[in-house]
Amino acid sequence: MSFWLCIASDYECMHVALCKEQKIIETLSTDKADSNKQLLFLIAQLLTKHHLVINDLLYIGVNVGPAPYTSLRIAIATANGIAYATSLPLVNIDGLLVLLQQHTSLNPTVALLNAFNYDVFYGIRADTTILTGCEHIDQLLDRLNQLNITTPYIIGNGTTLYYENIIKRFSGAQISQPAVEYANIEWLAKSGWHSWQERQEITDQVFPRYLKNIDYKNSITVK
Numbered sequence: 001m002s003f004w005l006c007i008a009s010d011y012e013c014m015h016v017a018l019c020k021e022q023k024i025i026e027t028l029s030t031d032k033a034d035s036n037k038q039l040l041f042l043i044a045q046l047l048t049k050h051h052l053v054i055n056d057l058l059y060i061g062v063n064v065g066p067a068p069y070t071s072l073r074i075a076i077a078t079a080n081g082i083a084y085a086t087s088l089p090l091v092n093i094d095g096l097l098v099l100l101q102q103h104t105s106l107n108p109t110v111a112l113l114n115a116f117n118y119d120v121f122y123g124i125r126a127d128t129t130i131l132t133g134c135e136h137i138d139q140l141l142d143r144l145n146q147l148n149i150t151t152p153y154i155i156g157n158g159t160t161l162y163y164e165n166i167i168k169r170f171s172g173a174q175i176s177q178p179a180v181e182y183a184n185i186e187w188l189a190k191s192g193w194h195s196w197q198e199r200q201e202i203t204d205q206v207f208p209r210y211l212k213n214i215d216y217k218n219s220i221t222v223k
Contacts, residue, residue: 001058001128002020002021002058002152003018003019003020003025003050003056003057004019004053004057004061004192005018005019005024005043005046005057005061006019006062006192007061007062008038008075008093008095008183008185009032009063009068009071009072009075010065010067010181010182010183010184010189011068011114012031012032013029013030013032014029014030014035014038014042014074014075015027015028016028016029016046017188017189018047018050019061019192021192023189024185024186026046026049027034027185028042028046029041029042030042031108032068035071035124036074037155039074039078040078043082046099051083054082054086054088055086055088055144057088058088058183059089059090059196059202060083060090060110061081061090061091061093061188061191061192061193062075062076062090063090063093063094063098063183063188064076064093064094064172064208064209064210065094065095065121065208065210065211066095066096066113066115066209066210067182069208069211072208073208076207076208080206082207083205087204088143089202089203089204090193090203091202091203092195092209093188093191093193093205094120094191094200094211095124095182095183095188096111096113096183097130098183098191099111099123099156099180099187100123100125100208101187101191102119102155102184103153103155103180106127106140107153107154108124108127109124109155110122110124110153111123111124111155111156112137112154112162113156114158114161115134115160115210116139117138118138119135119137120134120136120137120140120142120158121133121163122134124144124149124152125149126149134210137158137162138165139167141165141166141170142206144169144170145169149175150172151172151173153176154166154173154175154176155179156182157179159176159179171189172206179206198219
């Protein structure tokens, strides 16, 4: 059987999707403030409704960030606990890269996600290269100038927070309308299934991918 779970925390809710291959069968969600009380209940409810038990699953895919740290930690700790108890493999799903994958038609594209206190997690796709990092919003806008990215297509919840900063510096910027806040569960599930099929990002323990106090800046070549 090819059933698996996708657990995803975003800036508003905690989502659990029961998937069969890359298709979502059903998703249950709860407010992020209730995720510590509800996440295991949602998982059990989904499995029971569809006549499954945890060992019927192939694996659990987890959005490892960015997201508010408390709800992200709950999602990761829960998945790690289940994996430890059942030996189910886990698959890392990078929410920032998935957000960029949702918007491949326009180049360059910049994804901005709230890192709080005027910082943003960013993903910059220009040609076949993706740069990621975390910086103060004004420093990032300076970086875009240095990279000669003058007319970016900008997505993510950071565009709402820092709209005035962006428009002041980049009058030619294209802001997604309606606003695309973060990667949606359908695209996260597609990414999780692709990683499983390609045998990528599979582990027995997942960790937050984006933390402000860790230097994770990197350059990724898109295949």
